[in-house]
Amino acid sequence: MFARAASPRVIPGFGPTLGFTLAYLSLVVLLPLAMIPLKALGLSGAEVLAIVTDARTLHAIGLSFGAALAAAAVNAVLGTLLAWVLVRYDFPARRLVDALIDLPFALPTAVAGISLAALYAPNGWIGERLAPLGLKVAYTPLGIVVALIFVGLPFVVRTVEPVLEALDAEVEEAAATLGASWFAGFRRVVLPLIGPAVLTGFAMALARGIGEYGSVIFIAGNLPMVSEIAPLLIAIRLEEYNDAAAAMIALLMLAAAFALLLTINLLQAWARRRIGG
Amino acid sequence: MTLLAPRRSPLVGESATTRRVLLALALAAIGLFLLLPLATVFAEALSKGWGAYFEGLADPDARAAIRLTLLVAAISVAVNFAFGIAAAWAVTKFDFPGKSLLVTFIDLPFSVSPVIAGLIYVLLFGAHGLIGPWLIAHGVEVIFAVPGIVLATVFVTLPFVARELIPTMEMLGRGDEEVARTLGASGWQIFFRVTLPNVKWAALYGVLLCNARAMGEFGAVSVVSGHLRGQTDTMPLHIEILYNEYNFVAAFAVASLLALMALFTLALKSALEAVTENPGR
Numbered sequence: 001m002f003a004r005a006a007s008p009r010v011i012p013g014f015g016p017t018l019g020f021t022l023a024y025l026s027l028v029v030l031l032p033l034a035m036i037p038l039k040a041l042g043l044s045g046a047e048v049l050a051i052v053t054d055a056r057t058l059h060a061i062g063l064s065f066g067a068a069l070a071a072a073a074v075n076a077v078l079g080t081l082l083a084w085v086l087v088r089y090d091f092p093a094r095r096l097v098d099a100l101i102d103l104p105f106a107l108p109t110a111v112a113g114i115s116l117a118a119l120y121a122p123n124g125w126i127g128e129r130l131a132p133l134g135l136k137v138a139y140t141p142l143g144i145v146v147a148l149i150f151v152g153l154p155f156v157v158r159t160v161e162p163v164l165e166a167l168d169a170e171v172e173e174a175a176a177t178l179g180a181s182w183f184a185g186f187r188r189v190v191l192p193l194i195g196p197a198v199l200t201g202f203a204m205a206l207a208r209g210i211g212e213y214g215s216v217i218f219i220a221g222n223l224p225m226v227s228e229i230a231p232l233l234i235a236i237r238l239e240e241y242n243d244a245a246a247a248m249i250a251l252l253m254l255a256a257a258f259a260l261l262l263t264i265n266l267l268q269a270w271a272r273r274r275i276g277g
Numbered sequence: 278m279t280l281l282a283p284r285r286s287p288l289v290g291e292s293a294t295t296r297r298v299l300l301a302l303a304l305a306a307i308g309l310f311l312l313l314p315l316a317t318v319f320a321e322a323l324s325k326g327w328g329a330y331f332e333g334l335a336d337p338d339a340r341a342a343i344r345l346t347l348l349v350a351a352i353s354v355a356v357n358f359a360f361g362i363a364a365a366w367a368v369t370k371f372d373f374p375g376k377s378l379l380v381t382f383i384d385l386p387f388s389v390s391p392v393i394a395g396l397i398y399v400l401l402f403g404a405h406g407l408i409g410p411w412l413i414a415h416g417v418e419v420i421f422a423v424p425g426i427v428l429a430t431v432f433v434t435l436p437f438v439a440r441e442l443i444p445t446m447e448m449l450g451r452g453d454e455e456v457a458r459t460l461g462a463s464g465w466q467i468f469f470r471v472t473l474p475n476v477k478w479a480a481l482y483g484v485l486l487c488n489a490r491a492m493g494e495f496g497a498v499s500v501v502s503g504h505l506r507g508q509t510d511t512m513p514l515h516i517e518i519l520y521n522e523y524n525f526v527a528a529f530a531v532a533s534l535l536a537l538m539a540l541f542t543l544a545l546k547s548a549l550e551a552v553t554e555n556p557g558r
Contacts, residue, residue, distance in 0.1 A: 009371060010455045012464035017367040021379070024360050028432055029385055035400040035407065036393070078306055085303040089296060097304070099547040103311050105486070106539035106546075108493025110513035111532040114520050115314040118321055118529075125317070150310055182291045211390025214495035214513065218520065231392035235500055238396060243405055250393045257388070 036254070039247035051248045056224050057233065061252060064230040065260075067141060068209030071148030076202045078149075079156025080194070086157070087164040101158070104151050109214025116147050117218040139221030144229065147216045148209040155208070156201030163197040196268055203264040210257050318536045322529035333519075333527030334534070341507040342515035342531070345423070349498075349511060350491040353430045357487055358480070361438025365476075366468075369446040370454065380443065386435045394432045395500025398425055421503030426511065429497035434487045441483035445476050478553050482546065489542045493535055 040048070051057060086098050104112065120127045120138040127138055137143045167190065175185040213231040220227045230253050237246040323330055333339065364383060368376060386394065402409045402419035412419060419425045453475070457467045473480075495513040502509045504518065512531055519528035 010458050011370045011451060011467070012458070013366055013468075014371045014373075017363040018371070018373070021360065021364040021367050024363075025379075025382055025435075028428070028435060029382065032397040032401050032432070033385070033389070035397050038407075039400050078310075081299065082303050082306065085300055089300055091300060095547070097307055099543050100307065100311055102543055102546065103315060103539065106489045106542040107315070108489075108495060108513050108532075108535045108539070110495040110516050111318060111493070111535050111539075112314060113495075114516060114528060114532060115317045115321070118525070119313060119317050126313070150314065153310060182295060207388050211388075211393065213390065213392050213499075218517075231390050231496065234390075234392050234396060238399060238500060241405065243400060243403070246396055247400060250390075250396055253390065253393070261388075 036247050036250050039244055040251045043244050043248060047244070048248060051245050052252065056228070057230075057249055057252075059225050060228050060230040060233040061249070061256065063141060063144070063228070064210050064253070065256065067144040067148055067229070068206050068212075070145045071152055071209050072202050072206040074145075074149050075152045075156050075205045076198050079153065079201055079205075080160055080198055082157045083160035083164055087161055101154050104153050109151065109212070110218075112150055113147065113215040113218035116143075116150060116215065120146060120219060138219050139223075139227065141220075141227050143219040143221070144216050144227060147219050148205075148212060151212055151215050152205030152209050155205040156198060159197045159201035159204070160194050163194050167193060196271055199264060199268050199271065203261055206264075207257060207261060210253065210260075315536065318529055318532050321525060322533040324529075325526050329526045330530050330533075333524075333530035336527065338507045338510065339515060339527070339531055342510045342512045343534070345426070345510065346492050346512040349423075349427055349430050350488055352427050353434050353491040354484055354488050356431055357435055358438050358484060360435065361442050361480070361483060362468075364439045365442035365446050366472075368443055370451055383439050383443075384436050386432050391433055391494065391496025392500055394497040395429050398428050398432075398501055402428075420501050421505070421509060423509065425501035426498050426509060429501045430491050430494050433494050433497050434491045437487035437490065438480065438483035441479045441486075442476055445479035446472070449475055478549055482549050485542055485545055485549070489539060492538055 043051070082101065086094065086101075117138055118124050120130075120143055122128065122131055122136070122138065124138070130137060135142075137146055171193070172185055172189055175189040211231060213229070213235075216229055217232055220229060220232075222228050222232060230249060234246045234249050234253075237243075237249065322333075364379075367373075368380060399406060399420055401407050402412060402425060404410065404413060404420070406420070409420065417424075419428070453471050454467050457471045462470070493513060494511075495517075498511055499514060499517070502511070502514055504510060504514060506515075506518065510518065512535055516528050516531050516535075519525075519531065
């Protein structure tokens with residue numbers, strides 16, 4: 001079925017490597033993942049309806065998506081700024097700062113979680129400075145956003161950096177000689193060129209934020225209907241031996257995340273067409 | 278301002294003041310969002326002195342957690358390294374229909390929540406799972422035992438090596454291997470003497486990231502572990518237990534080891550990037 005008439009394969013190992021790859025991927029990823037729709041299918045229509053209209057479930061899913069969207073938006077701005085500064089300016093310790101950007105990828109989420117909780121708790125180093133302002137971060141939805149900003153920080157920086165590196169200086173200079181101010185030049189010339197990269201990083205940070213667990217649960221407070229995220233609710237349902245409800249919530253999350261990422265992909269395709277890049 | 282000299286041709290009209298403000302904002306963000314959380318780990322771990330720090334690490338349960346984490350990471354890295362090599366070889370050396378779908382599937386674990394990664398193995402191997410009851414009747418415990426922890430970790434770290442190797446091997450093409458084959462080399466000879474030397478840095482890079490994630494995985498492992506102290510507790514899970522018991526010094530002491538692992542990973546990663554950017558290695 002895979003045979004091709006032209007160009008017989010010179011390099012050996014096609015059968016074994018593809019066979020191993022498919023078998024491994026099926027056993028570790030695809031078959032186990034199929035358990036989620038399989039388990040959810042075992043539910044009756046009324047049970048499904050009860051789960052998907054449950055206020056606690058809906059709040060948890062809404063919170064996971066809302067907090068992830070907010071954090072990804074902050075990271076889009078922050079990431080663009082960091083990429084700009086790292087690519088364009090020379091300053092002492094630039095390489096060190098550049099290496100440090102990946103810290104959230106390397107630091108285990110539980111470590112980040114307890115550290116952020118300690119920092120933003122009412123008696124923490126940042127928390128006690130925010131308390132007089134009436135700002136409470138730890139054990140509120142705002143704390144969840146702070147944790148998701150941390151875990152998603154590298155995505156936009158790393159997608160925008162190579163585009164800025166490659167950006168033709170002539171394009172910007174042309175804009176400047178045509179009399180555009182720096183900001184107008186940035187907004188009308190640079191931003192459209194790096195836009196797709198920013199959007200890609202935004203989508204990656206968003207996808208990561210929706211499913212994030214370890215860095216969030218320590219700072220969130222985990223109050224049902226207030227600061228309880230969807231992954232935590234899945235874990236709780238499992239501990240109650242309510243496997244089917246856990247699978248149903250997981251299915252909802254996967255479907256919503258898929259729809260969101262599809263939208264972003266379409267948006268990106270539309271942006272590319274518009275720029276004609 | 279030589280300090281803020283632009284690295285590349287600047288936007289004309291981007292004044293020194295603008296540059297200074299942007300740099301200050303960027304450094305403040307780095308300090309607030311990255312440096313402060315990192316420094317807090319060490320500050321909290323040492324808040325009661327070195328004695329309390331080492332006491333936290335000397336605890337038998339902490340030691341058991343460290344041993345389990347090292348074991349799980351070693352197994353996960355080894356099997357996903359083998360998978361990464363095989364997948365990259367199949368994808369980059371041959372053409373076949375459905376290739377881009379296969380590459381998408383390889384990346385799938387990155388877009389699944391860690392908790393869902395744990396959930397799927399509970400649904401499969403748990404006491405009420407699909408094949409769990411049969412396995413348990415035959416004396417095989419997967420969930421709430423070490424095999425489940427290994428499986429969940431293997432799932433979340435699966436893409437790392439493959440996704441570093443595939444673009445690198447794609448870029449290098451098939452020419453070298455084809456020449457080696459025509460000169461009579463066997464498949465293994467081609468791999469060890471032609472391909473591997475060309476991709477060793479990319480492979481190492483993938484292993485490094487895979488290991489960091491394997492040692493630090495929390496959500497997926499938390500769901501399948503059962504949290505049996507000294508038995509199915511990895512370092513991140515042990516941190517959670519200590520933290521929830523208000524034993525903050527011990528929690529941050531164990532956390533500091535993982536933070537050192539993260540810093541070591543970043544340092545090695547920067548060194549690798551320097552090597553690969555310089556052709557005259």
